[in-house]
Amino acid sequence: MTIAAFAYIPVFGLPFVVVLGIVLxxxxxxxxxxxxxxxxxALENVPFTxxxxxxxxxxxxxxxxxxxxxxxYIGI
Incomplete structure (x- = not known):
């Protein structure tokens, strides 16, 4: 399986690269x-780390x- 084929695996009806972009x-x-x-x-309880x-x-x-x-695009 190539990296390009992995990018187009459907997740929730969308290609994986699109879902990853939404998560990003x-x-x-x-x-x-x-x-x-x-x-x-406004966020006093959340540490800055x-x-x-x-x-x-x-x-x-x-x-x-x-x-x-x-x-x-480069086909790998």
Whole structure:
């Protein structure tokens, strides 16, 4: 199975690369909102290290999403 074929595996009726992009967008929004809400003082119970963990996971998801998206075009 090639990487491009893996990118097109249907998940919830959509290709896996699309679902991964949606999950990535959600993680990016959570990462940004943790920083904004901590700065405003609205999130006092959530430690700021969660922001860094969500940012790391977002970077890994972005890397995987990019590899899957590019693999479709270059045919690997």
């Amino acid at each position: 967008f959600i993680f990016l929004c959570i990462t940004a909102s943790i920083a904004v809400l901590k700065r405003r003082g 969660w922001h860094f963990w969500f940012a790391r996971i977002s970077l890994l998801l972005a890397l995987l999403h990019g590899i899957l998206g590019i693999s479709v």
